[in-house]
C-alpha cells in the first residue's frame with residue numbers, strides 16, 4: 001500500500017476520536033490565548049470579498065459550521081500548538097509538485113487563524129511564478145511583490161485587507177516573475193523578510209511558495225522562515241515525491257504534512 005493510502009486509512013480510523021481531541025485542544029488554545037489586538041488599517045487598502053465566490057473556490061473556512069472548515073480548524077490547532085510554545089510565527093507552505101493544494105491550504109489556514117483564533121495574519125503570495133492567492137480571494141494582484149523587488153515600492157502600499165475578514169492582511173505577488181529564483185536569492189528577499197518580521201511581530205506570516213520540484217524558490221525561502229508545512233494530495237503525491245521532498249528539506253523544521261483532498265464527503269474533498 002502506498003504511503004498516502006496508508007495515511008488515508010489511518011486518518012479515516014482516527015478521524016472521529018482525533019476530531020474530538022483536537023476540538024478540546026482548540027478550546028484550550030483559545031482559552032489560553034492572550035488577546036492580540038487587531039491591526040488598525042489606516043494605511044492598508046480595504047476591499048470587499050465575495051463570500052459566494054469564495055465558497056465556489058473552496059474557501060470553506062469562511063463558513064461557521066462546515067465539515068471542511070472543521071478540518072482546517074484541526075490544522076490550525078496543530079499549527080498553533082507547534083509554533084506558539086517556541087515563539088515561531090513565519091511559516092512557509094510548500095509541496096512536492098504543483099496542483100497539490102498549497103494555495104488553497106494557505107488561504108483556508110490564514111482565514112481560520114484570523115477568524116477562529118483571533119490571530120493577526122499576513123498571507124504572502126511568494127509563488128511568483130504561478131501566483132494565485134489574489135484569484136482565490138478575488139482581489140487585485142497589483143501592486144505586489146513584483147513591484148517591491150523591481151521598483152522598490154513600499155510594503156505599506158501593497159497590503160490589502162479583505163474587509164470582512166478581520167485580522168487578515170494579504171501581500172499579493174503583483175504579477176508573474178519567471179526569474180523569481182534570482183530575486184528570491186538576492187538581498188532583496190532578505191530585506192523583505194527582515195522588514196516583514198520586524199514590522200509584523202505580532203502576526204503569523206504565511207508564505208505561499210512554489211512546489212519543491214519546480215524551482216529553488218521554496219528551498220531558498222526555507223532558510224528565512226521558522227517552519228514549513230508540506231501539502232500532499234491524495235491520489236496525486238507519491239511516496240517518492242514525499243521522500244525526495246523531505247530529503248531536500250532535511251535540516252528544516254517541518255511542522256507536518258497536510259493530506260489534502262483525502263476525504264470523500266460533501267461531494268468529494270478533503
Ligand SMILES: Nc1ncnc2c1ncn2[C@@H]1O[C@H](COP(=O)(O)OP(=O)(O)O)[C@@H](O)[C@H]1O
Nearest residue numbers: 058098099100101102103104105260261269270
Ligand atoms: N481538496 C480539494 N478538493 C477539490 N479541489 C481542490 C482541493 N485542493 C485543491 N483543489 C483545486 O486544485 C487546484 C490546485 O490547487 P492549488 O491550491 O492552486 O494548488 P497549488 O497551489 O499547490 O498549485 C485548484 O483548482 C483548487 O481549487
Ligand SMILES: [Mg+2]
Nearest residue numbers: 102103127132
Ligand atoms: Mg499555488
